[in-house]
Amino acid sequence: MVADDRTIPHIGSAIESGHRSPAAADRLPRHVTKDRFLMPDAPSANVPDRNLALELVRVTEAAAMAGGRWVGRGDKNRADGAAVEAMRALISTVEMRGTVVIGEGEKDNAPMLFNGEQVGNGAGPEVDVAVDPIDGTTLTAKGMPNAIAVMAVSDRGSMYDPSAVFYMDKLVAGPEVADVVDIRLPAAENVRRIAKVKKERPEDVTVVMLDRPRHEALAREVRDTGARIKLISDGDVAGAISAARETTGIDLLLGIGGTPEGIITACAIKCLGGVIQGRLWPQDDDERQKAIDAGHDLDKVLTTDDLVTSDNCFFVGTGITDGELLQGVRYSRGRATTNSIVMRSKSGTVRVIESHHVLDRTAGLPRSEG
Structure with a gap:
């Protein structure tokens, strides 16, 4: 996925806060993130690294932009299908050895992102992965507020098994x-x-x-x-x-x-x-x-x-429709603007990121869909 890097120092235009971060970190220059000071040690290959957060946000951005083409069009299944396909395409590029713990369903009932599926590029840490390409498919279909694309990652074996009771x-x-x-x-x-x-x-x-x-x-x-x-x-x-x-x-x-x-x-x-x-x-x-x-x-x-038993986990969400948490996707003249939230538990850092995308340069997302 290609984002307009003029908006990134993403983190430069981001809103950052950390409930466990030292007060001095709030006075850092805008181009320096708090994680640099909170995580000075080199990451282990088996531990999710802070850089994973910005890889993950590209995944939810892709899902949101694909699903966002179906906002208000009355077809929640096609909206969900578009978001799943986009998320699936981008998640394979993320440097991790992920196992989907919470996905689109069991293998026989879902062609993509099924429970137990291995995702990522096969390198990096072993992690549990939870995805919801559209949290609020009906909201998306009706053009209502608060639909988002979400993803969470934590150390392997740390997420509760939700299969017994829905x-x-x-x-x-x-x-x-x-x-x-x-x-x-x-x-x-x-x-x-x-x-x-x-x-x-x-x-x-x-x-x-x-x-x-x-x-x-x-x-x-x-x-x-x-x-x-x-x-x-x-x-x-x-x-x-x-x-x-x-x-x-x-x-x-x-x-x-x-x-x-x-x-x-x-x-x-x-x-x-x-x-x-x-x-x-x-x-x-x-x-x-x-x-x-x-x-x-x-x-x-x-x-x-x-x-979630791990203290090293990530949450990423990108707005599809406008809501209290995030703004929805905006499209104009072959471009899209997304609004995402990116969080990491180990540092307590929360970033709100606005990204500008050129759609015909963005992997898997043609300029117009449907």
Whole structure:
């Protein structure tokens, strides 16, 4: 993929923050990244290196630009297919020996990026890979906000296996309130605790949740505190990350969503700080028994460290449609502009990157599609 390098010092035009970075790093020249000071040692061939982050962002940029051609066109399957193909083409160039732990499905049901597929160029560190070429396919098809292309990478064997139970009851919040929230508490109590820590009223708290019939009682409980609710139709990865970041106006994510999305979110939370807690939520008796037979404790609260055991992981996302987290792809005169977030847990560095692409020079992405 060829990006317009005039925008890169990517990092020069990036917004950088690190919750574990020394304050002095914030005063570095714009062309010097904090990682240089935080990671002085030469990387091991078996450990994901900081340079991997900028390789990964090219993968999500490709998926977003391909899927973005289908925004508002009413065909979520073709949007997803385009994003998968673009992601698959670019991921093979990344210097890693990756195994897809969370992908597009099992091998027999998905032609690309299936669970267990080996990805990368065969060199570099061994890693677990989680991909969602479009988190929010319906959002993309309808031209609605908050569709993103996402990818997470961590040390091999460190990601939770989501195969037993597809859904999970989740709570996500940012670093400021991470120590006071608890998924075992009533939602109203969590709202009140957040308000107290932030020295606000419950009416000032905003909770995001998926707009599903199963959340009607939960929504009533939250509203009874006076708190506001932002209902989203899809895309709970973007919703969860928005709850963990300070600048989005979202304080808390609650409710039942996909287990794979929970693991991807956990990689982001490792980078941002904050908290994700989850409990497996079987859809029926058969799935419940399958989980029990596999040795899962359905009452156990899964923490961030349960979902991703490694402290060296990456999260990358590129906006497809505009949202609280990222701007969507812009196309004009054979060019595209993308907005991405790149995070690494080991340094705590968060970058927001704007890239400018010449489409007829960008691998696998013709000037017009469809």
